[in-house]
Amino acid sequence: MEFFGHVIDGKEVPSIDGKTMHDVDPYTREPWAAVALGSKSDADRAVASARTAFHEGPWPRMGYEKRQQILHRLADLMEANADELAMADTRDMGKPITQAHHDVARSTWNVRFFADHARFSSAEALPMDSGHHAYTSYGPAGVAVAISPWNFPLMLGTWKVAPALAWGNTVVLKPAEDTPVSATVWARLAIEAGMPPGVLNVVHGFGPDSVGSALTENPDVDRITFTGESTTGKIISAAASKHLIPVSLELGGKGANLVFDDADLDNAVHWAVQAIFRNAGQVCLAGSRLFVQRGVYDAFMERYVAAAQALRMGDPKEPATEFGPLASLKHFTKVSGYFDTLGADGGRLLTGGVGDGWFVAPSIIVDAPTDARVCREEIFGPVVVVQPFDTEDEVVHAANDTRYGLNAMVFTENLSRAHRVADKLKAGTVWVNCFFIRDLRAPFGGVGESGVGREGGTFSREFFTEPKAVVMQIDR
Numbered sequence: 001m002e003f004f005g006h007v008i009d010g011k012e013v014p015s016i017d018g019k020t021m022h023d024v025d026p027y028t029r030e031p032w033a034a035v036a037l038g039s040k041s042d043a044d045r046a047v048a049s050a051r052t053a054f055h056e057g058p059w060p061r062m063g064y065e066k067r068q069q070i071l072h073r074l075a076d077l078m079e080a081n082a083d084e085l086a087m088a089d090t091r092d093m094g095k096p097i098t099q100a101h102h103d104v105a106r107s108t109w110n111v112r113f114f115a116d117h118a119r120f121s122s123a124e125a126l127p128m129d130s131g132h133h134a135y136t137s138y139g140p141a142g143v144a145v146a147i148s149p150w151n152f153p154l155m156l157g158t159w160k161v162a163p164a165l166a167w168g169n170t171v172v173l174k175p176a177e178d179t180p181v182s183a184t185v186w187a188r189l190a191i192e193a194g195m196p197p198g199v200l201n202v203v204h205g206f207g208p209d210s211v212g213s214a215l216t217e218n219p220d221v222d223r224i225t226f227t228g229e230s231t232t233g234k235i236i237s238a239a240a241s242k243h244l245i246p247v248s249l250e251l252g253g254k255g256a257n258l259v260f261d262d263a264d265l266d267n268a269v270h271w272a273v274q275a276i277f278r279n280a281g282q283v284c285l286a287g288s289r290l291f292v293q294r295g296v297y298d299a300f301m302e303r304y305v306a307a308a309q310a311l312r313m314g315d316p317k318e319p320a321t322e323f324g325p326l327a328s329l330k331h332f333t334k335v336s337g338y339f340d341t342l343g344a345d346g347g348r349l350l351t352g353g354v355g356d357g358w359f360v361a362p363s364i365i366v367d368a369p370t371d372a373r374v375c376r377e378e379i380f381g382p383v384v385v386v387q388p389f390d391t392e393d394e395v396v397h398a399a400n401d402t403r404y405g406l407n408a409m410v411f412t413e414n415l416s417r418a419h420r421v422a423d424k425l426k427a428g429t430v431w432v433n434c435f436f437i438r439d440l441r442a443p444f445g446g447v448g449e450s451g452v453g454r455e456g457g458t459f460s461r462e463f464f465t466e467p468k469a470v471v472m473q474i475d476r
């Protein structure tokens with residue numbers, strides 16, 4: 001079994017105490033790699049390395065253009081090593097390989113986009129009346145800790161780390177314990193691309209009472225960017241507040257998908273399938289609550305059920321596979337548990353259910369009362385709850401009746417309604433007649449328990465820099 005270490009101070013290293021963990025492939029349910037299992041000492045060592053690199057190394061001082069060149073070299077290497085990166089995520093979490101390749105392309109774009117964005121951003125010049133002139137400068141914040149989840153291992157790691165690096169920070173990345181490999185492969189490529197030692201550190205291990213908590217409790221950290229569960233976000237926010245460390249939290253979701261009578265049904269069915277069954281529904285942005293207007297309900301459901309049943313389940317390493325197992329035994333157990341309580345809660349399974357191994361088939365639930373667990377909790381699996389509706393007001397109210405607010409989708413050919421409903425939905429992102437399309441300049445984040453803060457474009461700049469006002473006297 002290949003060994004994947006931490007990457008600290010420009011070198012791949014084992015844990016200080018020599019401990020390792022088995023990395024399990026959820027399709028074979030067998031270990032496929034050995035990974036360094038870090039502890040607080042390894043986390044502290046990674047932060048110290050990032051701190052030294054920030055104070056003494058060239059990265060924060062080399063300027064935007066040189067950083068841009070190194071980041072583009074890294075992106076070139078990611079493209080050249082796309083097969084290895086994609087297979088790492090597929091073996092770590094059972095993501096179908098074609099989707100993993102899509103993630104690698106998006107990860108590469110994360111690196112290129114933020115490298116260019118930092119280089120070409122303009123800053124405010126504020127001419128004043130009083131014979132003074134003010135402007136804003138954006139210096140790096142310092143040491144940024146990035147803690148990422150297991151559902152898009154490489155993509156979310158790069159989404160958090162690339163802007164931090166582009167703006168001149170040094171970074172410690174802690175990937176999820178279930179999906180560590182692509183982060184080590186990526187950090188190896190960063191060394192090959194010429195990134196100076198200590199600029200991108202990767203440390204592996206668990207969250208609570210381990211590497212994760214050590215990173216969030218370390219006073220020598222300047223920023224924490226976290227993606228994961230809302231409950232973990234609250235713990236991290238509390239830990240960071242002890243040292244007043246700014247946090248950006250991208251958390252859970254229970255996305256509403258609204259299909260109106262006047263929608264293009266083929267398009268709505270296509271995206272409604274993608275929205276909950278892509279990546280086996282292990283997507284924060286999943287459209288897990290589907291509302292269909294009464295006039296098209298029967299026609300929509302006939303096509304939707306058929307499309308869900310037609311998804312090709314199987315070995316995620318096979319290019320033809322569209323639907324893989326859940327990412328771990330722990331997660332499979334959690335998602336399966338929702339089927340046990342479904343009857344008592346009043347819901348009815350139209351298709352799907354628990355399959356072999358760690359598979360849960362594409363599952364569609366109807367007739368669930370709005371207070372049922374499946375309607376309120378983030379299942380984070382291929383399980384959608386469908387409810388018919390009559391009026392626009394009624395569906396907007398139902399869509400907003402959640403403690404989450406990450407995203408929503410609206411399918412309608414009525415332009416006025418599209419804008420009106422998008423305006424009323426409580427969500428960080430609203431997609432109209434599409435899903436999952438992103439412009440990296442746009443704000444990304446959530447409302448309520450879906451998060452605090454926004455990242456993307458200038459929003460990432462605000463978070464990863466210390467904006468400074470400089471006021472100069474011009475006339476004496």
Ligand code: NAD
Nearest residue numbers: 148149150175176207208212213228229232250251252284
């Ligand atoms: P999780 O919160 O269990 O773990 C996420 C990361 O936090 C892991 O690296 C974990 O080791 C670490 N961690 C756990 N406890 C910690 C602690 N006490 N201190 C420090 N670190 C700790 O989440 P998960 O199960 O890996 O991911 C699934 C969740 O992530 C879902 O809720 C999903 O909606 C959310 N998510 C959100 C977004 C978004 O952009 N809003 C994107 C993807 C996933």
